[in-house]
Amino acid sequence: MKRSKQLFKLNDKFKLNDRVYISLFKYGVSIVLFILLGSLLIMSQGVDPISATRVLFEGTFGSKRAFGNVLRWTAPCILTGAAASVAFKAGVMNLGIEGQVLLGGFVAGVLGAFLELPPALHILVCVIAGGIAGMLYAVIPAVLRLFFNINEFITTMMLNYVANFLTQYLTQQVLAGGLEVWGYVNMQATPTIQKSAVLPTIIPGTSATLAFPVALLIAFAIAFLYKRTIQGYELKQVGENLRFSKTGGVRVVRSFMTIFLLSGLIAGIAGGIEVIGTYKKFNTGFAAFYGYDGISIARIAELDSIAVIIVSFIWAVLKAGSMQVERVLQVNRLTVTILQYIFVLFVAIDYAGIYNRYQDRKIKKRIREGEL
Amino acid sequence: MNKMDYAVEMRGITKNFGTLTANDKIDLFVKRGSVHAIIGENGAGKSTLMNILSCVHLPDMGEISIGGKKVTLRNSLDAVKHGIGMVHQEFMLYPELSVYDNIIYGFEERKLGVFIDKKACVNKINQIMTSYNLSVPLDSLIKDLPVSILQQVEILKVLYRGANIIIMDEPTSVLTPQGIQGLFNAIRFLVNAGKTIIFISHKLKEVLEIADTISVLKDGKLVKTLPAAQTNEYELASLMVGRDVILKANKRELKAGEILLKVENLRVKDKDKVERVKDISFEVRAGEIVGIAGVAGSGQQQLVEAIFGLRAPEAGSKITFDQKDVTKLGPREHRMMGMGYVPQDRIGSGINSKGSVWETAIMGYHIAHGFKSKILLNFKQIETFTNKIVKTFDVKRQKNSDSIRSLSGGNIQKLVVGREFLQDNRFLVIEDPTRGIDVGAIEFIWDKIIDIASNGVGILLISHELNEVMQLSDRILAMYNGQIFEAGNYGELTEEEIGLLMLGGHADEAF
Numbered sequence: 111m112k113r114s115k116q117l118f119k120l121n122d123k124f125k126l127n128d129r130v131y132i133s134l135f136k137y138g139v140s141i142v143l144f145i146l147l148g149s150l151l152i153m154s155q156g157v158d159p160i161s162a163t164r165v166l167f168e169g170t171f172g173s174k175r176a177f178g179n180v181l182r183w184t185a186p187c188i189l190t191g192a193a194a195s196v197a198f199k200a201g202v203m204n205l206g207i208e209g210q211v212l213l214g215g216f217v218a219g220v221l222g223a224f225l226e227l228p229p230a231l232h233i234l235v236c237v238i239a240g241g242i243a244g245m246l247y248a249v250i251p252a253v254l255r256l257f258f259n260i261n262e263f264i265t266t267m268m269l270n271y272v273a274n275f276l277t278q279y280l281t282q283q284v285l286a287g288g289l290e291v292w293g294y295v296n297m298q299a300t301p302t303i304q305k306s307a308v309l310p311t312i313i314p315g316t317s318a319t320l321a322f323p324v325a326l327l328i329a330f331a332i333a334f335l336y337k338r339t340i341q342g343y344e345l346k347q348v349g350e351n352l353r354f355s356k357t358g359g360v361r362v363v364r365s366f367m368t369i370f371l372l373s374g375l376i377a378g379i380a381g382g383i384e385v386i387g388t389y390k391k392f393n394t395g396f397a398a399f400y401g402y403d404g405i406s407i408a409r410i411a412e413l414d415s416i417a418v419i420i421v422s423f424i425w426a427v428l429k430a431g432s433m434q435v436e437r438v439l440q441v442n443r444l445t446v447t448i449l450q451y452i453f454v455l456f457v458a459i460d461y462a463g464i465y466n467r468y469q470d471r472k473i474k475k476r477i478r479e480g481e482l
Numbered sequence: 483m484n485k486m487d488y489a490v491e492m493r494g495i496t497k498n499f500g501t502l503t504a505n506d507k508i509d510l511f512v513k514r515g516s517v518h519a520i521i522g523e524n525g526a527g528k529s530t531l532m533n534i535l536s537c538v539h540l541p542d543m544g545e546i547s548i549g550g551k552k553v554t555l556r557n558s559l560d561a562v563k564h565g566i567g568m569v570h571q572e573f574m575l576y577p578e579l580s581v582y583d584n585i586i587y588g589f590e591e592r593k594l595g596v597f598i599d600k601k602a603c604v605n606k607i608n609q610i611m612t613s614y615n616l617s618v619p620l621d622s623l624i625k626d627l628p629v630s631i632l633q634q635v636e637i638l639k640v641l642y643r644g645a646n647i648i649i650m651d652e653p654t655s656v657l658t659p660q661g662i663q664g665l666f667n668a669i670r671f672l673v674n675a676g677k678t679i680i681f682i683s684h685k686l687k688e689v690l691e692i693a694d695t696i697s698v699l700k701d702g703k704l705v706k707t708l709p710a711a712q713t714n715e716y717e718l719a720s721l722m723v724g725r726d727v728i729l730k731a732n733k734r735e736l737k738a739g740e741i742l743l744k745v746e747n748l749r750v751k752d753k754d755k756v757e758r759v760k761d762i763s764f765e766v767r768a769g770e771i772v773g774i775a776g777v778a779g780s781g782q783q784q785l786v787e788a789i790f791g792l793r794a795p796e797a798g799s800k801i802t803f804d805q806k807d808v809t810k811l812g813p814r815e816h817r818m819m820g821m822g823y824v825p826q827d828r829i830g831s832g833i834n835s836k837g838s839v840w841e842t843a844i845m846g847y848h849i850a851h852g853f854k855s856k857i858l859l860n861f862k863q864i865e866t867f868t869n870k871i872v873k874t875f876d877v878k879r880q881k882n883s884d885s886i887r888s889l890s891g892g893n894i895q896k897l898v899v900g901r902e903f904l905q906d907n908r909f910l911v912i913e914d915p916t917r918g919i920d921v922g923a924i925e926f927i928w929d930k931i932i933d934i935a936s937n938g939v940g941i942l943l944i945s946h947e948l949n950e951v952m953q954l955s956d957r958i959l960a961m962y963n964g965q966i967f968e969a970g971n972y973g974e975l976t977e978e979e980i981g982l983l984m985l986g987g988h989a990d991e992a993f
Contacts, residue, residue, distance in 0.1 A: 225987060339858055340848055347845065350836040357823060357831045358845035359814035 132462045140456035147450045157439050169240040170427045178316020179430045180423070182388060185321035187429075189380035189423035190404025192329050195413040197373035199336065201349035202366060206251060206266030208401025209273030214240035214381030215245045215383020216277040219392025220285070222385065224305030232306040237324075237382045244378015245371050247273065252370035256363055262370075270401065278394040287410045309387035319387040325422075328376060332415040343368060377404075399447075406454040425450065488550065489514040489647050489678040490535065490566075495544035497530055504530040505541070506702040512647070512680060512695075514549075517673055519681045519693035519710070522722060523609065523777050523946065527702040529571075532649045535680075536568040537561040548647070562589075567640025568649040573632050577625035581618055582607070585639050610641050615671050630661035637668065648672065649680045652891045654688055666692050684722070684777055686715045686985050698722055719981035722777075722848025731928040731953040732937050733972060738956070739768030742909050742940035743789070743803050749796040750784040758784040759795075760964035766940045768908070773943040776984050781964040782944045785828070786911055789818050789942070790823050803909065816906055817850040822879065822902035826913035826944070831896040842883040843868040846907055871900035876926070892919035892931060899927055909940045916950060928954060948981060962986045 149159035171179050190207050197204035218240035219404045227235060245325045251265040286297045336342040347355040356362050380400065385392050407425055411417035432446035488978055490512040497505040505527045512518045520528050533539045535546065537555040546553055548564045555561055561568075572843050582604070591602035604620065611617055618634050627635070633653060634883055640648055650669075654662045669692060675710075683689050690710055698721040705721050705734040743766040750759035758781040766772045776782055787793035789801060791812045801809045803819060809810050813823075825831035833842040845866055853860040868882045875896040879889055886894065899915055915931065916924040931954055935941050951958055958969040960983035969980045 127590045249782075323568060340853065340856070342845075343848065343859055344840070346842065347834050347837070351834040352844065353827075354834050355788075355840075357825055359812075359817040359849040360845075361812070361814055 121418060128342045132465065136457060136459070136461050139461070140453055143456050144449060144453045147288055147452060148445075151445050151449065152441055155441050155445070157441050161436055162439055164443060165435050166428075166431035166436045170431045174313065175316050176430070176434070178311075178313045178318035180426050181313070181317070181318035181322045183426035184422050185319070185325040185381050185402055186384050186400055187407055187425045188325035188329050188419055189376055189383070190322075190400050191411065191418040191422050192325075192332050192404075192405035192415055193373045193376035193380065193436040193440075194404040194408035195411065195418055196332050196335075196376065197396065198408055199349050199413045200345040200365065200369040201352065202369045202373065203263045204248065204251070204266050204370065204373045205263060205401070206248065206269050206273075207373070207380075207404050208397050209242035209266070209270040210247050210374045210377035211384070211397040211400045212245035212270075212273045212277050212395075214378030215385040215396065216280065216300070216381075216392050217243040217378075218382030219300045219303060219385045222307035223301040223391070225307075226304070226378035227306060229306040232304070233309055233386060236303075236307050236386050237379055240382020240385070241375045241379040244424070247378070248370045248374025250369055255370075256366055274395055277392070281392065281394050288302045299389075300392050301482075303386055307386050308385065308390060319383075319389065321383045321387045322381065324379075326419065328379070329415045329419050332376075333434055341368070377401075380404075396440075402451075406451060409454055410457050487514055488512060489548070490680070491550075492531070492535065493545050493547075495531065495534060495541050495874070496539050497527075497534060497539060501532075502703050507544070508702075508704045509549045509698070509709075509873065510697060510704065512678060514678055515615045515673060515676055515696040516666055517669060517679045517681055517756055519683060519689040519696045521682075521684055521686070521689055521696060521718065522699035523684060526699040526722075528699055529612075530702075531652060531699070532568065532651060532680065532682060535561070536566050536649060537742050538568075543749050550555060552625070553808070562643050562645070562963075565644060565646035566649070567643055567645030567647070569633065569636040569651065569653060571642060571651040571653075571655065573629075573636055575624045575632060575635065578623065579621055579651055581627070581635050582620040584624055584635060585642050586589050589643050592888065600786055607638065607642060608639060613847040614668070614675060616668065630657055630664060633657070633661075633665065634668070637672075645677075647678045649682070653681070654683065654685060654686075654759070662688065684985070686718050689718070690715065690778075693836045715977050715985070719985050720978050722981070722985075731925070731932060733953070734772060734932060736956045736972075737936070737937055737938075738770045739933065742768050742933060743942065745789065746800040746802070748788060748799040748801065750781075750793060751796060752784055757796075758964050759788065762966050764959060764966075766909070766942050768940045769938045770942045771943055771950035771955050772957045772959065773945065774959045774961050775945065775948050775951040775969065775980055776961030780945050780961045780984075782913070782961055785961070786913060786942075786944060788819065790911055800877075804968065812886060814849055820850070820906070820908040821845070822905055822907035822910045823911045824899055824902050824910070824915055826916075826917070828891075828895055828898050833894055835887055838883050839879050839886050839888060839889070839897070840864050841870045842886050843882070843901055847901065847902070850907075851905060867904070871897060871904055874904060875900035875930075892923050895919050896923065896927070899930070902935055903930060909942075910934070910942070911942045912945060914941070916945075916947070948977060950981065952977065954993070960984045 152159045152162045170176050190211065193207050193210070194204065218236040222232070222236045225232065225235065247269070250269060251262045254260040254265050255262045263436050279408070281300055282297045285300055309321060311317070311319050312322065336346055343359045344355065345365055345368070347358070348360060348362055352362060381397060384396070389396060404426065407418055407421045411421045428446050428450055432443040435441045435446070436443040484587060484889060485523070488511050490510070492508065492510040492816045495505050495508045495510070496503070508527070508531060510531070518533065522528050530539065534541045537560055537592065546555060549567070553560075553564055556612055557565070585607055586598070586603045591606065593599040607620065608985065615635050616638055618631055624635070637648070652664060653735060658666060659725055661723075670678045680852070681689070681693060693710045695707060696710050696713065696718065697707040698718065711862070724941065731992040745765065746763050749757060754760045760781070774782060784793060788795045788799070791808065791928055793882070795801070795809060799809060800807065801814070803821060808819070823885060829835060834845070847867060853863050861905065865882060871877060872879060877893050877896050877900065879893065889897065895915070895917070896919075902910060914926050919927075930944070933943060942953055945950060956972050958971070958975070958980060959966045960969040961985055963986060967983050969983050
């Protein structure tokens, strides 16, 4: 009995003091592995990794245009990252961000092209309508989860396909009027939006638009929600211990619904902003990477919305830089994409658990050998 | 006695799960060709001990001998090799497969090394069935059969695997009285044929009927092993539920007020649609402590969940709180009306183990009492309320923003109890308030409970410690198998008398 008590004391002590080290260790190991693997992949294409890194930074911080490009990519990363982390934090596995982005983008594209409104109002209408479209699309998995007990893990993922083909159908068959009418005209996109709906740039001559400050604002709002408000407190508790919250009197069903809607809203806004800010029209399937980028970013940032901003920036540097590396050094830009996702895998490893198990075994062995 | 006469010898078996010591240096000797019963409350360590014998778990310390030879069991195949078979409480059968497939699965007779020799398998099964007087339809699907047949399938399965020592974990809990007699006949037949049976249960009557030897476990320790012929229900009951150290509470005179909680004809089913609370009625007055004593799993959990609005009762049930019908209301409404709840499962329901001390401390408080703002968290108020709990209940912590996992189990318990006690609630449902905490803290929490009741708060106390219920309650109810029985006012009945009611002994005769 005495021995076993000692065993737990040792374990407890370890768990408390070393958590910070484990975090440092986790990111440290991931970054080292990332650099090693990255160098290998780049070298395998006959390029020196150091010059590749130099080109990557030239392509991102080398000029005003390049930096604007980084901010242009940071915005959707923050938004989808926020949409994912807001959901995951409350225990809702919304994997349907891609679909919600697509619907938001489609609605914004259509309203941008066909409505006639004064400039500022037109932008506002497009963004808000896009957000609502994403939100309504998230109602489907929410209802399936709450009233039919179907795991959102599967429904949201499947609904991504539905969104993809639905918007594609609407673009080609309804808006473009089908094959007979348009013949050779580009049918992969809705008509270009009107000037009044175009999101203005914040750095002239670059592709950095108002999307960046809006994304920052939303990320800060989410951080505020979770850190300062009662609703946010309840949502966090629901995500971390459902039974605890239920016993404590939190309306769990309502919380789930709120989260689905909020996550869908942010994703929808992301889609709307991308369409009116960057592409100026809705391209079918444009969101292919957006959903999983957001999920990956949220995972690396450990669901903290402020960390989401930082991770999104790094993500955007890699994204924008990889294109420059491809242009200058003929390194396939997918190399960087591969590395980005491998980094997520490294971060996802349960280092604490591995270390715990190792310690446990060591202590047990010492007990068996009669040292304790 | 000759050493070879023991089928199983377990020495110094110790097993820890996290901070819980499920088995603490247990010595168990089982005679060959006998029925050896192991009794104890849920959580006493019976199943862990048997899982160690059948290699579901490896022990942290201790050694096992089978048939006089010391063995090291590494995995469940080792256990099968040494002739140990276990009939689990939850049947381990594939519902979509036939009885035949379930029996041979993993231990098929083979042709040419790769093909199943169905004829040989069927012959072997039929031979076992005739020699042990069992009969099951081999071609039926498991999902189409009643539980009493499934149990025979499980027994047949372990016999097919060549078991000489058969462990049965709570085998009667799923059976009807007729089914139980059938099972007992089968057990007697098996023993006569030279098999050894280890029978796990917490039902005393059955144990006395079937067992030759009885071992009592309590809190992970072996209390006593005694021959069934030389004991009775009274002795077993006090061994099972009695405490070594009897603590004394400073009980005050009862000043009962108006009826606060009234439960009428309450029936509750669990998630498997099994009725766990069977037509219960009782009431609790302001200032009164009503204690419910019972062996774990007698339906207390479902009763409490229904009262607090966590589980919907069956139609016809009625729960009134403060003259309002609350049968269909949820926990939020209960809290708003001034009902507090200390859950038994403090890690699962009492705290958020991923969060901080204050996050756990304000749960419920933030709804029923709230902050000055309806939207924002008021960190000053949070700090004040958390500090109040910490101070009044002597919770050892460094900062309110510390991770709650840095607190010991006893301090977590004090935090949860304090949270519910300091909210000016008018009624408290308290489950096992002193589970797993040290003696000093137990007396402290007891004093608080008596204190709070004397201020006019109604208390429903559900505890698995009989002594706790007896020390604190003005009125005692014994719960057994989903029903409650009046067990007298404070100090009226002895521990043995209440213990017997809790274990279903003489229940019908007594009332």
